[in-house]
Every structure is written in structure tokens, then in C-alpha cells.
Amino acid sequence: MMSTEVPGLDRLREAYAETSQATQLTPLLESAVLARETGAARVFVKAESLQWSGSFKARGAYWRLKQLSPEEARRGVVAFSSGNFAQGLAAAGQSLGIPVTIVMPIDAPAAKREATKAYGARVVLTDHGDRAREEVAAARAREISETEGLVLLHPFDDPEIVAGQAGAGLEALDQLAAKGVVADIVLCPVGGGGLIGGVALAFHHLSPSTEVFAVEPEGFNGLGASLANGALSAVPLAEKSICDGLMARRPGEAPFAAITTTNVRALTVDDASVRRAMTTAFERLKLVLEPSGASSLAALLGGKVDVAGKTVLVVATGGNVSLADFLVHVNNA
Secondary structure, three states: OOOOOOOOHHHHHHHHHHHOOOOOOOOEEEOHHHHHHHOOOEEEEEEHHHOHHHEOHHHHHHHHHHOOOHHHHHHOEEEEOOOHHHHHHHHHHHHHOOOEEEEEEOOOOHHHHHHHHHOOOEEEEEOOOOOOHHHHHHHHHHHHHHHHOOEEEOOOOOHHHHHHHHHHHHHHHHHHHHOOOOOOEEEEEOOOOHHHHHHHHHHHHHOOOOEEEEEEEOOOOHHHHHHHHOOOOOOOOOOOOOOHHHOOOOOOHHHHHHHOOOOOEEEEEOHHHHHHHHHHHHHHHOOOOOHHHHHHHHHHHOOOOOOOOOEEEEEEOEOOOOHHHHHHHHHOO
């Protein structure tokens, strides 16, 4: 059974002290244009799309691998992922000399699959048919773990993953403080909840007045449903979203335990608004964002939260998208 321990502030700081030596200090960009367009006092974008391996996932992956025993590290690890955790774990494994096997759905973006291989990971593909793809991939990863003796890692349902991902929040808090700014609102994309769990904890401890909003794709609002029900809840299998990295049907137990100690609220965005946000990020911020990474910006631009006169932090989580797919998305915006 997965641990639901909620990491405390000391653990978050310990993880960040370790991972900051191996990850990129991603920029905090201020946009006066976005502030004017939305009525916000100030808008800051935390560009995790510029992290090593193209997303925030490298933070949690590196910290989790550092928790392995020498024997576990020698044998290696296996995990399932549609792409960003795959790349983050593969990159972390390569830097630490730990063998990594990734199980990916056959319809995961080819760019993410090839990038994962480029970091030296072995990639195993699964065909899920009409079943939930994460369930099929997870079952295959468990099978490989049992037959090959590899340590099975979960991409988000792990307290140590939550602790590692919190580095994005701690880093943003430091950057805001250096500017003499306190965020009134944080908008953060959500798939399984590992990032929002860590970010929410960081702000809960160090900036309790900040409101944190979880942004999910329409049809994949497992966190919103869980918060509304007061217990973990899975939403029905929906049509595919362009937000490939956010298609979990329910949050993990460990992230949800962390989230429920804070005051996170959830909202949803549709594919059309995400496409427009990708275009805006490219034109106004000079950032290339994948759909999942642009969902928080879509929530801001779509008026999903009243930001009038407030200071807003938008977490732009990833930029792992091929040129061909990026052009398809923005041309359909």
C-alpha cells in the first residue's frame, strides 16, 4: 500500500537542497502584458518548461532516486509514464548511473518517447485499447518489477515525489521574495497531483495567505471530484485531451493527503483555451509550452479566477512538444 505520509517543511527543504544541485534554476518571468489583459496587478510565470528534461518532473525523480539503497540503485527502477516523468526519471537515472525502464502508452507523443530513449532509458510500450491507459501501463510496470527485480516507482503517488516536486514552489517563493512580492494566487496544472501537492505544501507553510488553484483538463478533473466528495474519486473514462500529461482519472493517495492539509481549489479548462494559451506563451513570453504546461495560463487568460488587482503566479510546467505537434495545436487555436 502506498504511504500517505505528508512531508513536513523540513523534508521539503531537505529535498530542495539536494535537488537544486542537479536541476536548473528556472526563471520567474514577469509579464506586464498579461497583467494588463487580465486586470491583475502583476503576473509572474514560473518557467518549469526550461527545466532539465523539459519539465518539473526532474525534481521529484531525482529526489526519489536518491532514496534508493545501493542495492536497489544497482538493480535499477521501472515506472510508467506518458512522457514527462519518463524523461525526468531517465535524465535523473543517467546522471546517477541508475538503470531506468519506462513503460509508456503506445499513443504517448513520439517526441517524449524518443527523448526518454535519448537519456538512456529502456522504453516498453503498451496498447491499452478501450481501457484507461495508465491502468494498463501500471500493470505492465508491476509485472516487469516482479519478474526482473526492479524497484517499482510511481510517477506521482509517493510522498518523496511530492517532497521533490515541492522544489518548484520553494524556488518560486524565494524568487518572489527577492522581488519583495507575495503571490495572492497560484495557478498550477494537475494530473496525478505530485506537483500541486508539493507546491501547495510549500505555500501553505511559507505563504499561507496565498490561494492555490489546481487546473485540470475538462473530463479529467479527478482532483476536483475528490475535493468535492471529500475522498479519493475517479472520474469516468473520458475522450482524450490534448493535455497528454494531465489525463489521470484520479489523484494519487499521497498527493491527495498533502493537498487536503491545505486549501487548494480546483478548476477545469478546455482544449480550445489551452491552444490559445500556447499561442500567447509563444508570442508574449517567448516560451514553447506543451498543452499540459499551458493549462494554468489557459485558466488565467480564460478568466477562470478573479485576479483583478491581485498578484498571480502561473506555473508553466512543461515544454516537451515536437514542432509538428506544436504547429498543429496553435494553428487550430
